[in-house]
Amino acid sequence: MNEIGMQFIPPNLVDLYNDLLDAEPAGDAVKVDVPGDDLLEVWKQGMPMLKLHFPQVDVADFFAVMGQVRDILQKHQPEAAGDLDRAYAAMPEDAGEREEFVKSVLRGETSWVSNLVTNSRIPMDAVGILITHTFRPFLRVYAEKVREYLDLDRWLKGICPVCGGKPTFAKLTKTVGRRYLYCNQCNTEWLYNRMGCPYCDTGNKGKVRYFSVEGQPLYRVYICDDCKGYLKTVDESKADEKVELFWEDIKTVHLDILAVREGFVNQALAAGPKQ
Numbered sequence: 001m002n003e004i005g006m007q008f009i010p011p012n013l014v015d016l017y018n019d020l021l022d023a024e025p026a027g028d029a030v031k032v033d034v035p036g037d038d039l040l041e042v043w044k045q046g047m048p049m050l051k052l053h054f055p056q057v058d059v060a061d062f063f064a065v066m067g068q069v070r071d072i073l074q075k076h077q078p079e080a081a082g083d084l085d086r087a088y089a090a091m092p093e094d095a096g097e098r099e100e101f102v103k104s105v106l107r108g109e110t111s112w113v114s115n116l117v118t119n120s121r122i123p124m125d126a127v128g129i130l131i132t133h134t135f136r137p138f139l140r141v142y143a144e145k146v147r148e149y150l151d152l153d154r155w156l157k158g159i160c161p162v163c164g165g166k167p168t169f170a171k172l173t174k175t176v177g178r179r180y181l182y183c184n185q186c187n188t189e190w191l192y193n194r195m196g197c198p199y200c201d202t203g204n205k206g207k208v209r210y211f212s213v214e215g216q217p218l219y220r221v222y223i224c225d226d227c228k229g230y231l232k233t234v235d236e237s238k239a240d241e242k243v244e245l246f247w248e249d250i251k252t253v254h255l256d257i258l259a260v261r262e263g264f265v266n267q268a269l270a271a272g273p274k275q
Contacts (some may be wrong), residue, residue, distance in 0.1 A: 016076040017250055020133055023068040029061035030141040035149050036066040036187065043250055048164035054106065055142045062092065062102050068105040068133040073129060083126035090120050105135055108164075127241065136185060139163055143186035152190040158198030165174075167198055167231065167247045170222070174236035181231075182245040183266075199267040200227035211256070212252045221255050229267040 035043075035053045043049055070088045074081040092098050104112050114129065114274040117124050155161040160183035167181035170192070178187045181198055196203045202224065210220040210233070220233045232255050234248050256266060 012076055013226060013250060013253075016072070019072045019075070020069065022054050023065050023072060023133070024137050024139055025065055026061050028056065029058040030138055030145065031056040032118060032142060032145040035146065040149065043150065043161070044154070048159060048161060049146050050106070050139075050142070050163045053146065054103075055138075055145075056129065057102055057106065057138055059095070059099050059102050062134065062138065063098065065137060066091070066130065069133045070130060073133070080126060083123050084130060085115075085126050086120070087126045090116055090122060105131060106138070143188050147188065155190045156192060157190075158201055160186065160188050161190050162186050166238070167192075168266075168268045169245050170233040171232050171245060171248075172233060172235045172237070174239070177237075179233075182248065182249070184249055187246060193242065196231060197222075197224035197227060199229035200224060202226045211258075213255070214244045219252060221259050222261075223259065223264050227267070228263065228265050230264040232256070232259075 013070075032053070032055045035049070039049075039052050040165050042052055059148065071085050074084055094103050101112060113124075113127055116122065117127055121158065129202070144160060150161055152161060158181070159166060160181075163183060163186045165183045167183040168184040169182040171182065171189075172179050172194075175195065179192050181192045181196045192198055193203070195208060197203055197208050202208065204226070206220065207225045208222060209225075210222045212235075214221050218234055218238045220235065222231045222233055224230070229258055232252050234245070238244050260266070
């Protein structure tokens with residue numbers, strides 16, 4: 001593996017995400033009923049909770065957050081300001097259409113976005129980033145509300161138990177070395193097998209290996225020779241302070257670059273954004 005230096009972080013990336021974290025829904029903008037035992041039984045069979053138990057989202061608040069997200073993205077990416085304005089202006093105005101749009105976003109349906117891009121010729125990047133960063137804070141609130149009903153240590157699957165997204169990061173715990181996967185869409189962590197690939201579910205130890213960068217013992221990158229996926233991982237036993245996987249994912253962009261240069265794939269991105 002070629003070393004490209006220590007923790008390469010693109011300029012203003014930390015400031016961008018700090019600002020995006022401030023674009024939060026109102027306290028009552030996401031409502032979730034207590035899931036019944038029947039739903040929890042289906043969930044245990046491997047169906048993410050978002051597919052089973054839909055939240056009630058305040059539509060006006062959703063578009064208010066979208067306006068904040070547009071402003072933040074324009075502040076940090078002024079070269080995309082025009083496209084972001086066009087994408088925001090192309091969103092539905094009718095109350096009924098807005099409600100259906102929000103539901104489609106939460107369901108992960110992409111037909112509306114594809115039609116918008118095709119009909120208005122707005123770049124997919126502008127539409128995608130606007131919707132993705134609007135969607136995430138609502139999904140995080142939903143996840144926080146439903147996680148208390150879920151036994152995340154019994155999930156043991158390679159997709160997020162809340163939203164169904166693929167993991168973007170992992171951690172090895174300090175005490176017993178258990179491995180937890182992390183979803184950057186809804187900030188959920190869940191237990192997974194110590195070895196094996198969560199993307200293709202291979203348990204063949206000969207197909208999954210890891211590399212690390214000299215001088216950075218805190219991190220490993222697990223790579224799978226079957227599906228060519230990779231998973232950045234932090235070893236808590238080597239950390240001097242509390243590990244926050246949201247920020248660990250962001251500040252280890254250099255590990256993504258290394259893995260991609262070696263022919264491996266970010267499977268979470270390859271699956272497409274949750275929108």
